[in-house]
Amino acid sequence: MLSQSVVIIGGGILGLAVAERLSRVGHVVTLLEKEQTWAAHQTGHNSGVIHAGPYYAPGSLKARMCAAGNRSMVEFAQEHGIAHSVPGKLIVAVDDEEIPRLMILAERAVANGVPSRLIGADEAREYEPHVSAVRALRVESTGIIDYPAVTRKLAELATIHGADLLTGAKVERILADHEGVRVLHSRGEVRADLLINCAGLHADRIAALAGVEPEVRIVPFRGEYYELKAERRDLVNGLIYPVPDPELPFLGVHLTRMIDGTVHAGPNAVLALAREGYDWGTVNLRDTIDALGYPGFLRMARNNLGTGAAEVVRSLSQRVFARSLARLVPELGTADIVRAGAGVRAQAIRRDGSLADDFVIQSAPRQVHVLNAPSPAATSALEIAASIATVAGLSSHPLAY
Numbered sequence: 001m002l003s004q005s006v007v008i009i010g011g012g013i014l015g016l017a018v019a020e021r022l023s024r025v026g027h028v029v030t031l032l033e034k035e036q037t038w039a040a041h042q043t044g045h046n047s048g049v050i051h052a053g054p055y056y057a058p059g060s061l062k063a064r065m066c067a068a069g070n071r072s073m074v075e076f077a078q079e080h081g082i083a084h085s086v087p088g089k090l091i092v093a094v095d096d097e098e099i100p101r102l103m104i105l106a107e108r109a110v111a112n113g114v115p116s117r118l119i120g121a122d123e124a125r126e127y128e129p130h131v132s133a134v135r136a137l138r139v140e141s142t143g144i145i146d147y148p149a150v151t152r153k154l155a156e157l158a159t160i161h162g163a164d165l166l167t168g169a170k171v172e173r174i175l176a177d178h179e180g181v182r183v184l185h186s187r188g189e190v191r192a193d194l195l196i197n198c199a200g201l202h203a204d205r206i207a208a209l210a211g212v213e214p215e216v217r218i219v220p221f222r223g224e225y226y227e228l229k230a231e232r233r234d235l236v237n238g239l240i241y242p243v244p245d246p247e248l249p250f251l252g253v254h255l256t257r258m259i260d261g262t263v264h265a266g267p268n269a270v271l272a273l274a275r276e277g278y279d280w281g282t283v284n285l286r287d288t289i290d291a292l293g294y295p296g297f298l299r300m301a302r303n304n305l306g307t308g309a310a311e312v313v314r315s316l317s318q319r320v321f322a323r324s325l326a327r328l329v330p331e332l333g334t335a336d337i338v339r340a341g342a343g344v345r346a347q348a349i350r351r352d353g354s355l356a357d358d359f360v361i362q363s364a365p366r367q368v369h370v371l372n373a374p375s376p377a378a379t380s381a382l383e384i385a386a387s388i389a390t391v392a393g394l395s396s397h398p399l400a401y
Contacts, residue, residue: 003027004394007183007192009171009206011035012043013147013378014370015198016154016165017385022394023161030190031163032183034170039151041276042200043378045343047225047256047264050074050084050143051376054091054109054116055244055251061359062376063112065387069380070141076382077145080153083259086143089239090124092133094327098243099135105243106137115140130235130329142239146259147378171199174210180366181210194392197369201275201346207362207369216348216356216371219291220275223267224315226325227340228255232332236263240328245307251375253314253324265325265337269345270315271308278342280315299353348372359384361391368392 011033274284
């Protein structure tokens with residue numbers, strides 16, 4: 001296959017996974033990241049979970065790429081000495097009303113090839129002695145990892161393979177024609193045969209800059225985390241998740257023992273007033289107007305008023321947040337948690353108000369735009385990169401890691 005020049009926009013885990021893969025097979029790669037560091041936004045602010053994939057519709061991109069990504073991400077971590085662990089997790093039904101939804105998850109897990117089994121309350125407490133559960137789904141292959149470390153390793157490997165990785169390079173203008181693309185940025189410009197957009201929270205705007213009408217609009221949702229105080233960390237051994245609302249793409253407030261031994265609790269999901277709004281005090285008028293003025297968001301909001309209001313209350317009240325955790329671990333109270341960081345999820349919404357529930361990759365001549373890659377995109381990053389390479393005609397066969 002002939003070598004081509006490729007410009008990639010976005011220095012999160014996905015953009016750098018694409019850069020590493022394409023440079024490894026001989027393509028000329030330039031990557032542009034507007035921040036001064038890698039993994040500055042979604043990659044660096046997530047819960048660090050290597051997902052196994054019981055939630056996703058069988059046959060969907062998420063289901064297929066998460067199952068494969070679970071394996072390839074662990075293999076990548078093992079090969080490169082990146083801190084990780086595979087403790088497995090419990091998805092718990094705390095009352096009988098949640099059992100039917102738990103059974104649906106169990107069926108999806110089987111369909112998606114996820115190593116898992118339904119267990120009773122007594123066995124659930126063998127894994128998590130303090131958990132509240134009438135039944136649970138034990139998912140064996142769920143892990144935890146340091147995703148920023150993965151991203152830095154991908155950047156190192158891409159550089160070794162000859163990729164030109166630029167930080168502090170904010171894209172300002174994109175000119176595209178039948179011969180290729182020209183990207184003007186704050187550090188200069190780059191010409192290439194092909195553009196790959198992995199800009200995450202700004203992916204729809206990059207697509208528009210390139211002359212493509214994005215099929216979805218990015219609306220930012222902030223996920224806020226708490227952390228268990230050191231003396232209460234022994235209440236959680238691994239990962240404890242609730243049975244999620246099937247109408248929403250969020251997995252619900254959960255408990256995760258991290259690589260460093262801390263236990264994170266969260267996230268909730270509230271509308272962020274800026275695409276990089278990690279707290280209520282950060283407001284970007286353009287971002288807010290774009291979200292509130294988008295017909296798709298207004299339709300979605302009308303259909304979920306109660307849920308949205310409850311999330312705002314939980315954001316503002318530590319007591320209410322702690323109450324959500326106590327459904328999973330009754331011994332947890334308000335005094336046991338302290339505020340930790342927050343992340344912003346780039347949620348893609350269609351004009352009809354529906355939430356994009358699968359990865360969305362939109363192509364145009366000499367362009368590939370990743371317009372929806374929320375969780376489990378970090379888990380699936382190596383697999384999504386392989387798919388993008390194939391879609392772009394830059395690779396004809398999978399590569400082992």
